[in-house]
Structures are given as C-alpha cells and as structure tokens.
Amino acid sequence: LSELLRRFETDSGGSSRLSSSIPAACRSEDCCLGVDEAGRGPVLGPMIYGICFCPLSKKEELKDLKVADSKTLTEAERENLFQKVDEAQSWLGWAVQILSPNMISTSMLQRWHALDSGVQLKEVYVDTVGPAEKYEQKLSQRFPGIQVTVRPKADSLFPVVSAASICAKVARDRLVKGWTFAEDLGEMDSDYGSGYPNDPKTKEWLLKYLDPVFGYPQFVRFSWSTAQTLMDSRAVTEDGEKAAQRQNNRSMLSYFSSSAEGARGQQTHRFFTERRLKSLTSL
Template sequence: MALSALQRDPAGGGRFASAVPEPCRRLPCALGVDEAGRGPVLGPMVYAICYCPVDKLEQLEALGVADSKTLSEAERERRFGLLEAAGDWVGWALQVLPPDHISACMQQRAKYNLNELSHDTATELIQFALDSGVQVAQVLVDTVGPAEKYEAKLRQRFPGLGVTVRPKADALFPVVSAASICAKVARDRAVLHWNFVEDLGDPDRDYGSGYPNDPKTKEWLRRNLEPVFGFPRLVRFSWGTAQALLRDRGVPVRWADEDPPEDPPAPPSVLSYFARSPPRRPPHRFFQERSLRPLAEL
C-alpha cells in the first residue's frame, strides 16, 4: 500500500511518493498542489502534489476527484484508491510536517511562520517532481492567503513553467482537487494510526475533529495535559488553544532568555542608601566565572 510507510510512523513525518509514471516523463504535465490540516490543533499538516499529462486531465476529472471538500472520509479513501489504480499515468507526492516540527518552527527564536513553512514545502515538492523527471508544464496551486504575491514568488522560482495560484483552486482544477484528496487521505491516516512516542499506556484517541473550536477536541486536550510536560507530541504547542491550556493548567516554566516580567521591580528603599555595614566584597572571580556560591543553609 502506497501510504503504509506513513502509517507505520506518522509521528516521523517525511516525504512519500508514488513512482513516476512513464508518460509523465515524456509528456507535458499539469501539477496540482494542495494541503490538509492547516487549522487543527493536533496532527500533522500534509502538503501534496498530484500530476498527470495535460492531455489526461479530462480522464482525471472523470475519476470524480472534483469538489474533494464535500466528500466524506470514506469517499476520499475510495477516490484515492482510484488515483492509485491509475498509477500508470497519475503520480503524486506528499510532505508530512509533524505537529512538533510546526510548533518548533513557529516558536523558535528566528520565527518561521506557518505561511513561510507552507510556501517552502510546496516549492520543495514541485522541485522534487522536476528532479524526479516529471515534465511539469503547468503548476496549479490552492492558497488561503493572497494569491498574487505567492504566484509571483513561484513564477520567479520556476521560470518557464506556467504558474496559477488561486483560492479554492481545488474546486477549479481537477489536478488540485486530486492533490487535495491525497493530502486529506494522508492526514486522516496519520491521525488515525498516530504512534504516540510518549510512554503513556493506552492514550484515548477520541480527539474529535482536531479543530480548536471542537468541544470534543478541547476536552481531549484537557484530559491529556500533563502539568510538567504538557501534551503528547500529537498536539501543536504553538496553537493558541494549546498555549492557553498550558498557561492555565500547566506548571509555570521559566527560561533564562524570556522577556522580563511586565511589572517593573519595586524601587529600592531610601534606607538602603544609608547602609550600616560596609558593602560586601564580591566573591573571587574563580567562583563567579563558575557560578559557584557559598550556602548559608540547604
């Protein structure tokens, strides 16, 4: 099964791809890009490309890949099965971004926000297709953000390719819709088969839709919040929902490089300027350099 490697270790993320069909190496192809799992507070985000020769686009549409958002999970699985069966002329590739990777990017010192991560992932997948020998002629991309800037960026990156970026592109272009199906199926399977790397016994998987406003998801988060360690790696710690719960129910943790507290320190007492005892000599630099201090008590 094409996604069996992903199902064995969803937490590991990574790239998964079909073999490049032989016609795609000879004939000009349309390549669609879409994503799944941008909004949920748990699970990976998946970027997918799907491509086929331009003269096979009508056949692709006939597989029923249009309007993927309206499909049930079972229907999506079925249509992914059809795409796999058409593997002699349809190819696909996925990049699975694990939730801890998303959180780390968003929270690291030099912030790498979700939009930048998304654009870079899409760009890398397109490049992967080119490097794998796919004769990409057109690139069609679904976007939630401003389309013009993203389109200009991709055109600059891939001169010589026709690039079209549109909101709701999955409803307009069958190859984007096919990519959407690949991404959604992959994400659904990753969440369903999630391997908790934490040794938590048998954690319940009743996480609802995974969206922050889903009461079932919120309840799951509350049940699975460990006060010192927070959540399992399935959860995106950088999401506002997760951060609020950690603030309210987690143990406070302070880091040396965090911003100073909002309240300024109290001004020193006037009496402190009239000290009776002479100022204490600082410790020898041998001890200062090594952060070694005497103790008055344990």
C-alpha cells in the same frame, strides 16, 4: 499507502515524504501539477501537503475520474477516489509531504518532489487562502518557465488540485485515526474529536492530557494558541510550586522524588526513561 504511512508512524516526530512511482509519460511529456494541503487549522495531528501530476494530454482522463474537493466528500468517497488515483499510475503520479506537529512551526520552502524526479512541468495549480496574486508572482519567479496559477478554492476549480486534495486528506485521516503515541499515556482516550480548536471533544482531550511539567504529547501542535493558552494557565512555571499545588496537580518536586516515594503509583515520564535517568534514594 498504508504500508508507507506505517513507516512514518515509527518516527512521528519529524517530516516524511510518501509518493507513487513516477509515470514514464511524465518524464517525456509536458505535465500539469496541483498542490493542496490537509490539516492547516487543527491543533492536533500532522499537516500534509499533497501534489498530483499528469501529462497535459491526460487532463480529460483526469476529469473522468470525477475527483472533487476533498472537503465536499465523505471519508468513504475520498478513499474510493484515492484508490482510482493510485490505480492510474501509468499516467498519474502523486506525493504527500507529512509535517509532524513538531515540525509545524518550521518553514519548508524547497523544490517540489516532481521537479526533482524529472517530471516535465509546464503548468502548476495551487490552492491558497492568502493573496493569490502575490503568491502567484513569487512562485512564477521561483520556478521560471512554468505557468503558475494560484486561486482560492483551487481544489474545486481544477481536477489536478482536487486529486492532490484527496491524496493529502486520505493520508491525514489515516494517520490521525491510527496515531501511534510515543509517550506512555496509559489507557489513553482516543476520542479527540476533529482536532479543531473549537471542537468540544478536542478541548476536553487537551485539558485531560496536559502534563503540568512536560506539556503535551507530540500529537499536539505546541505553537497553536489553543495549546499555548492552556499551558500558560495550567502548567507549572519555574517558581510555580504553590500554583501547581493550588491546581491539585503533582508538584515539580514530585518528579524528583525517591524511588520509594515513586512506588506509590507515579509513572516515570518518558523524558527520564529516554535519558536512562533514575531517582536516587540517597546522595
């Protein structure tokens, strides 16, 4: 998983899918599949959907792995259980879909990876915080011939969903811990807390790394109300030159200063370096 996650880190602005190999038994036997996510609530970092699937004949063996809702486990316990899931690849498959913060606000309704890979799905179990019956009906219509079960707390009711929950949470934990920032933020403080909006450390980090002109690094979900509120109150508006000065921030015009002025220590923002733009000393 570490090697696969590093591929995403080289381009963390989009979406990426990581998966195990497809067990041969899953292509020939009737299978069950669980779906869960990790990172729905935080304002920082990616959200990850996880799936886990196995033949119906292996349900008891899945129980024997003693998987559980990832939220009830410590990080070490999750890592240990993920290792067991990954070692059972002769009959147990998994996949995670990583949605970067840039992609969070876009919808992603598509055929599941397992179906496209030839897994013979007969039962699907999905976790939800919304109206279970409504989602169950929609999914049943979209995937005829598959028995769909949607339940709140499904990750604590069905082992196959618990396994999916662990895969998603382990992937998110590793990504958030080792996040590679595309922006040059200098000596950046990586102690950003849990990433949840009510976490004091997260709030402090968001205040510290809000650029008055360019907003936040890609690690932040711009569409979340927490980030929007801070940007609305502290970022420079189109005619916000005076407002920016009152807040003791660099003015909008300072980004277009001459190279001589820029030599005072102001770093060139990534917006300009990516487009190979330079300041002119004269017109």
